[in-house]
Amino acid sequence: MRRFVAHRRWAPAVAVVLCAAAFVAYDVGPAHDARPAWAEPVRNATIVIDQGATRKGFATPEVTVSGGGEVTVVNLDSMDHTVTSVADGPDGLPVFDVRVKAGTTATVPGVAALAAGEWAFYCKFHPSMRGVLTVVGGGGGVEPERPSFEQPLVVPPTKRGADIRLVMRRSLVRTMPDGPRTSMWTYDGTYPGPTIRRRGGQGTKVTFVNRLPRAAGSMSTHLHGDHHEPQHDGQPTTHLIRPGRSRTYDYPLTVDGRPEPGSFFWYHDHRMDRTARNNWRGLQGMFIVTDPPTPGLRLPTGARDVPLMISERSFRADNQLTDPFAHGPRMVGHHGEMAWVGPHAPPDDATVGDTVLVNGRHAPYLGVSATRYRLRLLNSSPFSSYNLTLSDGRPFLQIGTGSGLLPRATVRTSVLLGPAQRADVIVDFSGATGRRLVLESVPAAPGLTGDDARETAVMEFRVGARARDTSRLPARLPSPKLVSPVPTRVARTWTFGLDGNDRHGTFWSINGRAFDPERVDHRARLGTVERWRFRNTSDVTHYVHIHAQQWRTLRRDGKAPPPWERGLEDTWRLEPGEEVEVAARFTDYTGAFMIHCHMLDHEDHGMMARFDVMP
Ligand code: C2O
Ligand code: CU
Numbered sequence: 001m002r003r004f005v006a007h008r009r010w011a012p013a014v015a016v017v018l019c020a021a022a023f024v025a026y027d028v029g030p031a032h033d034a035r036p037a038w039a040e041p042v043r044n045a046t047i048v049i050d051q052g053a054t055r056k057g058f059a060t061p062e063v064t065v066s067g068g069g070e071v072t073v074v075n076l077d078s079m080d081h082t083v084t085s086v087a088d089g090p091d092g093l094p095v096f097d098v099r100v101k102a103g104t105t106a107t108v109p110g111v112a113a114l115a116a117g118e119w120a121f122y123c124k125f126h127p128s129m130r131g132v133l134t135v136v137g138g139g140g141g142v143e144p145e146r147p148s149f150e151q152p153l154v155v156p157p158t159k160r161g162a163d164i165r166l167v168m169r170r171s172l173v174r175t176m177p178d179g180p181r182t183s184m185w186t187y188d189g190t191y192p193g194p195t196i197r198r199r200g201g202q203g204t205k206v207t208f209v210n211r212l213p214r215a216a217g218s219m220s221t222h223l224h225g226d227h228h229e230p231q232h233d234g235q236p237t238t239h240l241i242r243p244g245r246s247r248t249y250d251y252p253l254t255v256d257g258r259p260e261p262g263s264f265f266w267y268h269d270h271r272m273d274r275t276a277r278n279n280w281r282g283l284q285g286m287f288i289v290t291d292p293p294t295p296g297l298r299l300p301t302g303a304r305d306v307p308l309m310i311s312e313r314s315f316r317a318d319n320q321l322t323d324p325f326a327h328g329p330r331m332v333g334h335h336g337e338m339a340w341v342g343p344h345a346p347p348d349d350a351t352v353g354d355t356v357l358v359n360g361r362h363a364p365y366l367g368v369s370a371t372r373y374r375l376r377l378l379n380s381s382p383f384s385s386y387n388l389t390l391s392d393g394r395p396f397l398q399i400g401t402g403s404g405l406l407p408r409a410t411v412r413t414s415v416l417l418g419p420a421q422r423a424d425v426i427v428d429f430s431g432a433t434g435r436r437l438v439l440e441s442v443p444a445a446p447g448l449t450g451d452d453a454r455e456t457a458v459m460e461f462r463v464g465a466r467a468r469d470t471s472r473l474p475a476r477l478p479s480p481k482l483v484s485p486v487p488t489r490v491a492r493t494w495t496f497g498l499d500g501n502d503r504h505g506t507f508w509s510i511n512g513r514a515f516d517p518e519r520v521d522h523r524a525r526l527g528t529v530e531r532w533r534f535r536n537t538s539d540v541t542h543y544v545h546i547h548a549q550q551w552r553t554l555r556r557d558g559k560a561p562p563p564w565e566r567g568l569e570d571t572w573r574l575e576p577g578e579e580v581e582v583a584a585r586f587t588d589y590t591g592a593f594m595i596h597c598h599m600l601d602h603e604d605h606g607m608m609a610r611f612d613v614m615p
Contacts (some may be wrong), residue, residue: 194286201259339505450541
């Protein structure tokens with residue numbers, strides 16, 4: 001089996017090789033050598049991890065070693081880190097991988113066997129820490145696996161009825177191109193679960209039956225992005241779906257008496273403290289609210305409208321999911337609130353998979369005609385961000401968020417999506433007949449202060465012949481109305497941070513507190529418009545998601561939001577130090593709703609708050 005997580009880039013490497021070689025040579029070269037250090041190949045090299053590495057990355061992100069040499073890792077930080085190759089070997093495991101405990105030194109295994117070239121590496125616990133190990137001269141015979149796309153993309157079965165029944169059960173599903181199938185917790189036997197397609201205004205009832213192993217406990221399903229009553233929202237601690245029982249959720253697909261706009265929603269488990277685990281095991285599916293018929297709007301449809309759920313997992317050699325939650329942090333009471341202790345307590349609780357799946361399959365390919373396609377992109381990963389590009393630089397025309405069309409289509413060469421974020425894009429494959437284009441994720445644009453995107457191939461498009469294409473791309477899109485006017489006063493500031501202490505444990509916090517389902521953190525009145533502000537005082541990125549309503553983004557760091565953030569939105573990237581302001585009118589429903597970070601470990605470990613809409 002071939003499994004890959006990355007693409008190596010050769011072109012920009014040369015400059016890196018030269019300066020890294022000089023740097024490392026001075027560092028470890030013999031002290032009394034009169035010859036210029038840069039002229040000498042570097043036999044052994046050192047990767048240094050300094051204090052604050054989760055923020056600052058590796059102190060030596062570029063390291064060069066001569067073939068057959070040795071690489072030592074010195075960890076001066078107070079946290080454990082790993083040096084893990086991005087590239088996998090033939091066994092599907094990283095080519096090198098070493099955990100370096102706080103304050104210790106370790107040797108990277110297998111370096112002497114590496115072929116000459118560049119080997120990207122990262123820290124599994126803190127994936128924004130990344131570097132490149134360059135092997136120069138005659139190295140060993142180990143080459144990374146090249147991307148290969150061996151299985152076709154599968155689009156999950158579609159359900160279109162007004163009454164839908166989905167049985168949650170354990171099933172064997174195909175994830176890898178060969179070897180055993182993977183045992184997952186599924187909605188109705190597939191991962192992702194069936195894609196539900198309904199027109200706005202078509203009331204829809206979905207009954208979820210819990211036939212999962214009893215030990216999995218009660219479940220709660222949230223239709224992410226949709227507007228419905230609180231008892232149908234997938235509450236974290238109430239209205240649960242107990243083992244052996246079922247619950248029917250009622251989704252009218254209306255807002256304020258009108259049909260919901262065309263949207264790309266998704267449904268997933270939302271059980272308190274178990275959301276990351278339950279999603280990892282497979283409880284995820286897509287839900288498309290189709291566009292109302294609009295004269296002049298002819299977007300690609302049918303087989304040319306493809307939902308793509310990108311999500312990552314880690315697998316054992318027998319294709320079974322690893323269990324990153326088996327030794328998770330322990331919850332402790334702390335002044336009536338919760339905190340977490342143990343080696344994976346916040347901020348060391350990032351669940352990152354090493355294998356990327358699209359619609360549940362690793363490295364799939366899709367045959368396309370040389371025409372326009374509508375791709376609905378969803379990142380349902382627990383933690384990682386993807387900055388999506390096409391390998392030939394072909395742009396995406398972004399026409400919508402997951403929450404409706406944008407007022408104007410916007411051309412993008414890369415689309416950054418964090419957990420739960422969606423983008424509705426058109427790709428025109430004309431002119432690419434006979435070519436294979438790779439959808440890949442590349443490190444995000446410089447200027448990002450928070451966590452970077454993964455570097456990995458995602459899937460392949462095999463472009464066939466031209467075909468009849470009647471789609472049209474209007475410059476102005478029939479996008480949903482945004483709330484206006486908006487108050488100038490901020491009704492609520494939500495501050496995302498990290499709190500706790502060594503004695504009592506740590507927690508991800510909103511306004512200094514960990515989630516308490518009994519505590520109401522804000523009250524908003526039905527029918528009013530509120531302006532909310534998010535702030536991030538921690539040193540990592542968060543993705544803020546609000547239930548109940550769709551929002552208008554007013555400001556990002558005091559400025560007008562970028563063009564792709566000018567439609568309705570429910571999940572925002574929030575960099576360290578950033579401030580985002582949003583507004584919405586509270587309509588239709590009173591009761592309890594959630595605001596939380598959609599990095600699922602953060603959500604499970606405190607970063608959630610409750611707001612109530614009052615009559
Ligand atoms: Cu997608 Cu509160 O979740
Ligand atoms: Cu977060």
